[in-house]
Amino acid sequence: MNFKLTQIPERDRKPRLKGITMVMDKGLSIDEARNFLSVSHPHVDIVKLGFGTSFVTPNLKEKIEVYTSYGIPIYFGGTLFEAFLIRNQFEDYISVCKEYGVSYMEVSDGSITIPHAEKCGYIEKLTKYGTVLSEVVIAEAREAGNVGIYRGSGEVREGLVQEILTQIPEHKILWEAPQKAQQLYFIELIGCNVNLGNIAPNEMIALEAMRIGLRGDTFHLFLDKEVAK
Numbered sequence: 200m201n202f203k204l205t206q207i208p209e210r211d212r213k214p215r216l217k218g219i220t221m222v223m224d225k226g227l228s229i230d231e232a233r234n235f236l237s238v239s240h241p242h243v244d245i246v247k248l249g250f251g252t253s254f255v256t257p258n259l260k261e262k263i264e265v266y267t268s269y270g271i272p273i274y275f276g277g278t279l280f281e282a283f284l285i286r287n288q289f290e291d292y293i294s295v296c297k298e299y300g301v302s303y304m305e306v307s308d309g310s311i312t313i314p315h316a317e318k319c320g321y322i323e324k325l326t327k328y329g330t331v332l333s334e335v336v337i338a339e340a341r342e343a344g345n346v347g348i349y350r351g352s353g354e355v356r357e358g359l360v361q362e363i364l365t366q367i368p369e370h371k372i373l374w375e376a377p378q379k380a381q382q383l384y385f386i387e388l389i390g391c392n393v394n395l396g397n398i399a400p401n402e403m404i405a406l407e408a409m410r411i412g413l414r415g416d417t418f419h420l421f422l423d424k425e426v427a428k
Contacts, residue, residue: 207411208391208421217370218392219244220407222400223377224273226252231400232265239403240269245303247396250278253299263299274332277307285311289321293328302329336371348374355384370394382406383416391421 200207211218222243227235236243246266253259253275266273275296283292296304304325306318313321318333325331348356348363363372369389375397376382385393391410398406408414412421 204413206422207413210411211392213241213244215244215392217394218410219373219394219396220398220403221245221247221373221394221396222403223247223249223276223397224252224400225249226256227262227400229258229262229265232262235400235403236265236269236271239400240271242403242407243269243271246271246273247305248273248275250276251282252276253279254282260299263301267300272303274301274303274305277305278310280305281307281310284313284321289324293325296328304329304331306331306333332373336367336373349381353378353381355381360388379405379409379416382409386410386417387420 220243222239222245224232224246226249248256256262263273280292283289283295292304296302306322306325308318322331322333348359350356373394373396374381374385376385376395377397377399379402382395382398385395386409391412395406405414409417412418
């Protein structure tokens with residue numbers, strides 16, 4: 200941090216097990232990725248190359264190298280996994296992950312229906328090659344933040360969130376929260392070290408400020424109530 204302020208909540212340091220921020224890259228150029236990381240890399244834990252963008256991104260290996268040079272792992276969006284799967288190219292998906300040095304894989308069923316037992320089978324197979332992320336640990340929202348744990352308006356389905364929290368420890372859940380109001384909800388609910396995902400690159404620094412009470416929405420959240428009067 201650039202200067203000293205008291206009453207700042209303590210953020211877990213990288214490599215973090217909680218307080219993770221996942222950024223969604225929906226098509227940054229190589230130079231844009233470098234510029235983004237030059238400012239935000241201390242706060243970014245993992246980057247998702249959204250949906251199927253990795254298929255059409257030029258110089259993909261070079262771009263991935265930019266992220267790995269900062270020690271930030273990347274993974275392909277779950278839609279790409281589904282695109283391989285529906286074409287009966289599961290083994291090809293594994294080969295692509297190996298070719299590009301991708302050790303995180305997302306197993307999703309947002310666009311196709313996969314029976315639960317079959318989905319578990321894919322997860323089990325992929326764990327031989329890296330870390331598997333799925334809706335078991337990702338609270339799905341898509342890039343717009345208007346499905347899954349959110350209503351079409353973007354409003355949080357609070358009952359569903361509470362139900363999820365009764366079944367899964369909060370530190371094992373990555374809440375996809377692309378909208379500011381959604382990010383605020385989970386910071387107020389769980390604290391500054393909540394796991395948040397699908398964050399836009401240009402919102403990364405603003406989110407980190409909001410996490411620690413340095414944005415209007417959370418300004419009083421972490422202050423000592425007696426001192427803040």
